[in-house]
Amino acid sequence: MGQTDEMRSQKDDVPIRDEDVDREFKYEVADHFGGEGLLRCLKCGACSGGCPVAAVTDYRPRKVLGNVLLGLKDLVLSSDDIWMCAACFTCEERCVQEVNFTDVITILRNMAVREGHASKGYLDMARTVLQHGRVVPMTHAVNRMRDKLGLPELQEPDMEELSQIMSSAGFDKILSIYAGRDTTE
Amino acid sequence: MTEKANLARVKAMADAFSEERLRWLIGKGDVQVQRGDLSEEKFKELTKMAITEEFERNYIMQHLSKGPATVKEIAKTTKMEPHRVLWNLLAMMKWNRVEIVGDKKRQYIFSMIEALDAKTESTT
């Protein structure tokens, strides 16, 4: 996923059509654990005011929540916006209605992945975990640095145990949605 | 230059001590500490605060006696922080020793109030 701080295409300038609105979407999200606060949102913007990502891009937590409340399921789940959150929790600190926005974003990300809208960066990370058991692969440079600092060597993860855990959780089944897609950059 | 500034500060301190507030505080306060009416540390704290305030105010007054000035100008010559200069000026306004006479370039101009002062009469 690229770093972006230029204005992206204003998809939301397009008038909202009745067909685009899924009236049950917000209740669907709120039904997940951690999502109940979503229905309390007043769109006051206190979250965006403290968001470090909002300060340098055109991502706005308030806008994402607003679109969920409006029922724009496809727009929300297929957009880049839900992947911009840095999970710093400042919005949760600031929110006057106790909406717990970071939890809502997590739910939206999981929903998006199940619908085939996983962001490329996360997919790459997921595949790395499946193959090597690590989010970031080990490199010689890292090992040399650890050696110099006197840290013990990184251990190889037990891939068999790990893949058993992941498949019983359904991880590979979710990833199979993306099986045919091109992952090269 | 610094010697001149130091002399000015010494004069300000001397002026501070010639005023009623410090003389009474130190004189009477000592008696009360001995009598047990006032705790030693409270007395020290009060005296320190009073000496600092009176010194700063007299130092500022020296500057003002040369003519009206703004907070910025006073802070520059006295090398005090602007908010501290302002705080002292506001106190002096309350006790009727200075007043605001106008403003230029968003800075208020403070001026000494020429009052019939018992102090000026008793210097002889």
Add this chain to the structure above:
Amino acid sequence: MTVAGEKVIFEELQPSETAMVIGGGVAGMQAALDIADQNYKVVLVERTPSIGGVMAMLDKTFPTLDCSACILTPRLSEVARHPNIELLTYSEVVGLSGDAGDFRVRVRRKARKVDEEKCSGCGDCVPHCPVQVSNEFDQDLGFRKAIYIGFPQNTPLVYTIDEENCIKCEMCMKSCEREAIDLNQEDEEIEIPVGAIVIATGYELYDVRNYPRLGYGRYKNVMHALEYERIINAAGPTAGNLMRLSDGTIPRSIGFIQCVGARDVSKGVPNCSRICCMYAIKNAVMAKELQHDNVKNVTLYYADLRAFGKGFEEFSEMAKTRFGVKFVRGRVGEVYENPKNDNIIIRVEDTETGKFLEHEHELVVVSPGIQPPKTLKEIANQMRLELDEDGFLTVDHPSITPVDTTVPGIYVCGCAEGPKDIPDSVAAGSAAAMRASITLAKGGGA
């Protein structure tokens, strides 16, 4: 003190013709005057050394931009010289027994160390007091001595000695020609029989230090609304000259932050404080009025603009069109200081355009919500009164009996019941006075 100067023996008052009003703000004074004008006796108990309440600290009221002291001070003197009103200032209620028609209220008269009957308020003692402290009436921005009056129209015009700071040097005693100072004066507790009670204890501002992200207490150029009122007031610490406190300059741009300590579930204050939108618009207009050449930009950052009352919407439109006040819809996320010039930078999302704003202002005024005073809980305990979730007094039925508390014979008016502006407080004062008079007339029956 009554005009006639006869000493009142409180214990001998008749409950069937005496009411007590607790709190000497504008609502309490209205209640006291209305009861006293019907020839009942009123004992007005006020915790601070003077009646007047928060209204005495304000500069201008909304939406008329009346000078607050000009409309309040006639009331102060009316109460002071009314033959049927006994003023007990610097006094607190410490206990209650009895029922409607026959209450016994225990009042502690705190020792001001000054004889109320001898002090003429001349102020000769002040220059001699060596202890200087900050003045609470001026929101700690101004100064007073250990012997003081809070403001020039202190009613009664009697000085008070602040026991905590007085060092008993007796300099004041030496300078008082009327020998009005008595440093050995002690607190006195008296029991007053009354038939009905009106509670008018008013409000306090929410402590905005609970929002460290808004910089109050950390940055010199962030102040709250009542400090701002004192600064623009001609009797205030800067003699009415609008300035910022880091360096005394006139700010070119001022930011007002709304909904602080109100409408915030996470801080335990979910209620709306009703008056903050309007008083902030009034403050914004005053900045332009006082310094229209120097103050170029006044911006108000709001969540919603609640301009619900008579004349309020027109006032807020006038602020936009005639005075050029800018309005940004967005709850401010945080502020930080520009170390080069002590300016304050506000970070907020303009929710109408989606733009992320970083606006630099030379002065920022935070508009706090209002809370019941900390002493209300104790009074409610003593009188078996109910408090609601926000800490204000509960009434018997909010629609049918909006000034009756849950205890017969005890009534409530003003902000003690909930946030409200001056006209509503005065109306409630008169209403509570009427209810109390009925109790007195019926000897306690409802």
